[in-house]
Amino acid sequence: MNGGPLHPPEWTVQHRGPDTVLRLAGDWIACRTGVRSPADARRTVDEAGNGTLRIDCAQLGQWDCGLVVFLRMVRDRARAATGIRIDDAAVPQAARQLLALTAAATSATHGSRKVAHKSIAVRAGENVLRAGKEVGLATALVGESALRAPVALAGRARTRAVDVLQLAGEAGFGALLIVAICNGLVGDILAFIGAVQFRRFGAGIYVADLVGIAMVREMAAVMTAIVMAGRTGGAYAAHIATMQGNEEIDALKTFGIPPFDFLVLPRVLALVTMMPLLYLYGCAVGLLGGYVVGIATLNITSSAFLVELQEAVAGRQFAIGLVKSLAFGALVALAGCHIGLRAGRSAAEVGRAATSAVVAGIIGVIALDALFTACTNAMGI
Amino acid sequence: MSRDESLLSRLEVRNLTVAFGTNVVQRDLSFEVRAHSIFAVMGGSGCGKSTVLKAMIGLLSPATGTVLVDGEDYEAAGERRRIEIRRRFGVLSQGGALWSSMTVGENVALPLQMFTLFDASSIRALVDLKLALVGLESAAEKMPSELSGGMRKRAALARALALDPDIPFFDEPSAGLDPITSNRLDDLILELSSGLGATVVIVTHELPSLFAICDDGIFLDGETGRAIARGAPRSLRDGCGDPTVRAFMERGRRATDAARGTGS
Numbered sequence A: 001m002n003g004g005p006l007h008p009p010e011w012t013v014q015h016r017g018p019d020t021v022l023r024l025a026g027d028w029i030a031c032r033t034g035v036r037s038p039a040d041a042r043r044t045v046d047e048a049g050n051g052t053l054r055i056d057c058a059q060l061g062q063w064d065c066g067l068v069v070f071l072r073m074v075r076d077r078a079r080a081a082t083g084i085r086i087d088d089a090a091v092p093q094a095a096r097q098l099l100a101l102t103a104a105a106t107s108a109t110h111g112s113r114k115v116a117h118k119s120i121a122v123r124a125g126e127n128v129l130r131a132g133k134e135v136g137l138a139t140a141l142v143g144e145s146a147l148r149a150p151v152a153l154a155g156r157a158r159t160r161a162v163d164v165l166q167l168a169g170e171a172g173f174g175a176l177l178i179v180a181i182c183n184g185l186v187g188d189i190l191a192f193i194g195a196v197q198f199r200r201f202g203a204g205i206y207v208a209d210l211v212g213i214a215m216v217r218e219m220a221a222v223m224t225a226i227v228m229a230g231r232t233g234g235a236y237a238a239h240i241a242t243m244q245g246n247e248e249i250d251a252l253k254t255f256g257i258p259p260f261d262f263l264v265l266p267r268v269l270a271l272v273t274m275m276p277l278l279y280l281y282g283c284a285v286g287l288l289g290g291y292v293v294g295i296a297t298l299n300i301t302s303s304a305f306l307v308e309l310q311e312a313v314a315g316r317q318f319a320i321g322l323v324k325s326l327a328f329g330a331l332v333a334l335a336g337c338h339i340g341l342r343a344g345r346s347a348a349e350v351g352r353a354a355t356s357a358v359v360a361g362i363i364g365v366i367a368l369d370a371l372f373t374a375c376t377n378a379m380g381i
Numbered sequence B: 001m002s003r004d005e006s007l008l009s010r011l012e013v014r015n016l017t018v019a020f021g022t023n024v025v026q027r028d029l030s031f032e033v034r035a036h037s038i039f040a041v042m043g044g045s046g047c048g049k050s051t052v053l054k055a056m057i058g059l060l061s062p063a064t065g066t067v068l069v070d071g072e073d074y075e076a077a078g079e080r081r082r083i084e085i086r087r088r089f090g091v092l093s094q095g096g097a098l099w100s101s102m103t104v105g106e107n108v109a110l111p112l113q114m115f116t117l118f119d120a121s122s123i124r125a126l127v128d129l130k131l132a133l134v135g136l137e138s139a140a141e142k143m144p145s146e147l148s149g150g151m152r153k154r155a156a157l158a159r160a161l162a163l164d165p166d167i168p169f170f171d172e173p174s175a176g177l178d179p180i181t182s183n184r185l186d187d188l189i190l191e192l193s194s195g196l197g198a199t200v201v202i203v204t205h206e207l208p209s210l211f212a213i214c215d216d217g218i219f220l221d222g223e224t225g226r227a228i229a230r231g232a233p234r235s236l237r238d239g240c241g242d243p244t245v246r247a248f249m250e251r252g253r254r255a256t257d258a259a260r261g262t263g264s
Helices: A038-048 A065-080 A093-109 A120-153 A161-200 A204-245 A248-254 A259-297 A302-312 A315-341 A347-379 B003-007 B049-056 B079-086 B104-115 B120-133 B149-160 B179-195 B207-213 B233-239 B243-263
Strands: A010-016 A019-028 A051-063 A084-087 B009-020 B023-034 B038-043 B064-069 B089-092 B167-171 B200-203 B216-221 B226-230
Touching (some): A010 A038, A019 A065, A038 A051, A051 A065, A065 A084, A120 A315, A161 A259, A204 A248, A204 A315, A248 A259, A259 A302, A259 A315, B023 B049, B023 B226, B049 B167, B120 B149, B149 B167, B149 B179, B179 B207, B216 B243, B226 B243, B233 B243
Parallel strands (some): A019 A051, A051 A084, B038 B200
Antiparallel strands (some): B009 B023, B216 B226
8 A cells, every 4th residue: 555646436336137236446545535424325325226235346446444434334324224235245355354343343332321311400400419419428528537537546547657647748848838938928918908008097007917917817827728728639639539540449448448547537637737837837927928028118117016916916816727727627638538539530530630629628718717707706706 | 178168158149230320230140159169250341240349349339139258248237347358358450459659568568557466577578478479579669650560460469468368359360461470370379279278259351261270150241231151161161052151262262272283
């Protein structure tokens, strides 16, 4: 099959007595002379009418699957229309054998299931049911971790300390730089906005209060949690989803190692211990950022800023921030693990799991923060 | 072992139907796996052998039917009891399913660390032994991703044997292995059964190993979704009238005939 000039494929139907002859000529090379359409095949068979359809290949030049696909369409069409028999004795033996293989394959795949088309109402209903089930499962996971965490801490679960330490290292130490950058910049931004507004009233010193309360009570916990949702929650989901795809989770189960103890608990413990530490670190960097910008843009002394800051940020603010960061840590880890464990078994599912873990983590953190704010407001703290 | 013991069934499957949603893979399977036998689950590709195996080890809950392990209903047992029952199993899945974030040695060691009270040096010795049994003693420090497909399979086999299971399940243990290694695996499986008294359930396509080691089995048909033959692969080869079973077994006979023809 070299690159010489090719003759376009031709086919003619001739009636000879009771028989019909399908005469094939020219070169039937799929990539170079094209593939005939099903309509061509249909027309050929319809033209042939009833009786035996003999295929004559005397004029046939070069051929490849371009010929086989045409013959297959002719054969299938002839089979659908009753009363036509195909005599393919003259077809090259190799082509006949290929055709025979496709016959075996089609008969084996008969009875493949049909994809049912669902209406919008059905799909909406299914989504609602799925969402309800999802909420139930997520709640069960929260409950399970509350029950199993003390067991694990007592060393009686199938959780390895070495895993917890390694995960804590990855989540904690690895995130120092990005947590510093985010919180430092948020501190800067708060100080800038505060300075511009407060200066008009000659109340520049209150920038210290703004930066202090906003960072310690809200921003450091939320920003750190969002960073961790993107960095660690997504990684947990992707890791566990990949394990799911490789049947590694099944392997754990067959050994009687509960995936919850072995995979979920270490991650929850790691994030729940690391998140408050990162929060404190984020606070420190954020306050430093606010301090630097405050001193640079306003006409106040360093000691005045620090004294004001000290008065503004009571221990209570730190307590609120710490409680939040604990909750955020558990939320991000559980969302990542839950979504990873529920993922399907393909590469696309890994990507989807990572995406939804990040989205669920970020939305969850913000929603939970709103809930905290409402609660602390109601309690007057 | 006494004569009576060898007639006991370790696993009993009653009216088992496995399905994914509405797509029924196999229906109404009933069979027993005798103690100390090497039981083959046979059938063409895609007929649901691995799915049936998954139902037998409890990874997939059957649509209907029960699986009894030593006379105990697996599905009806609570989660805690199920985990205990599972500990008698050792499972080699089709893809190997090594834990990819651990080295081969750690993969074999993890079940030992989790379920035994051995110290680190005993675990090390056991891991070396299991890896040596499958010819991988030098790969203990490698990550699964650094191994070839066949090596991964063997490492997974070593892991399945880590806890010396009573009932090992092997899903295509010798697929993708060269004939020599494959032969060695057959010897190992025979040794597990006759020497250590294990009851082996094996899914395989490899006709030579089927005939060489399996003394009982079931043939699943993908078209009808039912079991169509029951018995030792050798006797199915010689005396089964079913055309599908015959075609499956004949392929091997023709191949050996051809080999004999060129050899002499």
